[in-house]
Amino acid sequence: MGTWILNGGVPERGQNRLAPKHVYIENGKIAAIRDHATEGVPDTTGHETIDAGGKLLSAGFIDMHVHLREPGFEYKETIATGTRSAARGGYTTIACMPNTRPVIDTVETVKYVLGKAESEGIVRVLPYGCITKNELGRELTDFAALKDAGVVGYTDDGVGVQSAQMMKDAMALAASLGMPVIAHCEDNTLVEGAAVTEGAFSRKHGLKGIPNESESIHVGRDILLAEATGVHYHVCHVSAEQSVRLIRHGKQHGVKVTAEVCPHHLLLSDEDIPGTDDANWKMNPPLRSPKDVEACIAGLEDGTIDIIVTDHAPHSAEEKARGLQMAPFGIVGFETAFPLLYTKFVRTGRWTLEFLLDRMTSKPAELFGLPWGTLEVGRDADLTIVDLETEKAVDPEQFASKGRNTPFGGWKLYGWPTLTMVAGKTVWSE
Ligand SMILES: NC(=O)N[C@@H](CC(=O)O)C(=O)O
Numbered sequence: 001m002g003t004w005i006l007n008g009g010v011p012e013r014g015q016n017r018l019a020p021k022h023v024y025i026e027n028g029k030i031a032a033i034r035d036h037a038t039e040g041v042p043d044t045t046g047h048e049t050i051d052a053g054g055k056l057l058s059a060g061f062i063d064m065h066v067h068l069r070e071p072g073f074e075y076k077e078t079i080a081t082g083t084r085s086a087a088r089g090g091y092t093t094i095a096c097m098p099n100t101r102p103v104i105d106t107v108e109t110v111k112y113v114l115g116k117a118e119s120e121g122i123v124r125v126l127p128y129g130c131i132t133k134n135e136l137g138r139e140l141t142d143f144a145a146l147k148d149a150g151v152v153g154y155t156d157d158g159v160g161v162q163s164a165q166m167m168k169d170a171m172a173l174a175a176s177l178g179m180p181v182i183a184h185c186e187d188n189t190l191v192e193g194a195a196v197t198e199g200a201f202s203r204k205h206g207l208k209g210i211p212n213e214s215e216s217i218h219v220g221r222d223i224l225l226a227e228a229t230g231v232h233y234h235v236c237h238v239s240a241e242q243s244v245r246l247i248r249h250g251k252q253h254g255v256k257v258t259a260e261v262c263p264h265h266l267l268l269s270d271e272d273i274p275g276t277d278d279a280n281w282k283m284n285p286p287l288r289s290p291k292d293v294e295a296c297i298a299g300l301e302d303g304t305i306d307i308i309v310t311d312h313a314p315h316s317a318e319e320k321a322r323g324l325q326m327a328p329f330g331i332v333g334f335e336t337a338f339p340l341l342y343t344k345f346v347r348t349g350r351w352t353l354e355f356l357l358d359r360m361t362s363k364p365a366e367l368f369g370l371p372w373g374t375l376e377v378g379r380d381a382d383l384t385i386v387d388l389e390t391e392k393a394v395d396p397e398q399f400a401s402k403g404r405n406t407p408f409g410g411w412k413l414y415g416w417p418t419l420t421m422v423a424g425k426t427v428w429s430e
């Protein structure tokens, strides 16, 4: 016995409309895809059926930058709650950052995370390992051992690697292992305790600002180091126009540099921050100027920026109540990412649905050599069904995540996932 998903709407190549397809799943894999127009309704006798009712049927979303907070910060999120939040957002594979407590810098911690993901997680969890021990920037971790334990790359996300020599050594080692280096780009000497971008908002409120260069100096430095070492270098959460320009230049010169951008850096600028009380507008990198937002959108559109990630970064309500200056950086992202981007970029006619889905499914898979992200016979049945027609307001109280820290509360959006399936098993449905 298998499962038929009937009447799934699959975007047609190059056309902004959905074609009805019937997808047959057996032993966790996609075993057949039937085109309704030419092949009609299949005989489903003896099989389980799920009627997608014409809703969008996509390969499950892949998020290469998330914080699950376990081990150590279970009050913010756990692998159980974080993967449930991901499933609700339509994600079937997520790559988690190692800035936990302890950080993921040993084989033991990698195994702990993978074990928890296996026993308590409901979507695929791919851990990153640290570049440096304790993310202190002083000593490299054991890259080979971490690779064998199952990490998908090395990163000190949360902080920038301050030493160029340390970064160069990391890149050379990663390159020799055929592994990517994923960089949180931030020069600490230019930041000094600021909470928002240097710009209109910081000036208006007399606050210290985080300048664009704190990010782009690392981007530029690292592109040169990636060129020298031949590593696959991936830039985290691009926010600054200068970074986009440098990545574009690097790509033009054949450097193996790729990059990601978050929904909030495509949709919000510092001009949108309502005031200095609400820390739901505080994240790292910070919301930049409208010009930077446009540069990030243009970078994604021309392929300079490759993929979309959430940087899902849950914090407790108590932590986020400390105000803009004192609260920790970060906002949650799983449960709003697709509705936000679908509503603001696809429904408005700026992007095709195919473009958006590509940046959330097949592109991340391609970049990191993952076998998921494509709706194709023979692949694992990691699938998402999405209602594109019902408008609903974002209600943080309803999130599956423990984190409620989002600036998007109350936004009226379309494009809500209704069913998420991993390896043929429904892990979440409305
Ligand atoms: N993005 C954030 O604002 N915060 C992240 C760290 C990070 O991604 O750099 C976190 O761990 O909370």
Ligand SMILES: [Zn+2]
Residues within 6 Å of the ligand: 157, 158, 159, 184, 185, 236, 237, 284, 285
């Ligand atoms: Zn980061």
Ligand SMILES: [Zn+2]
Residues within 6 Å of the ligand: 065, 066, 067, 097, 157, 158, 311, 313
């Ligand atoms: Zn992060």
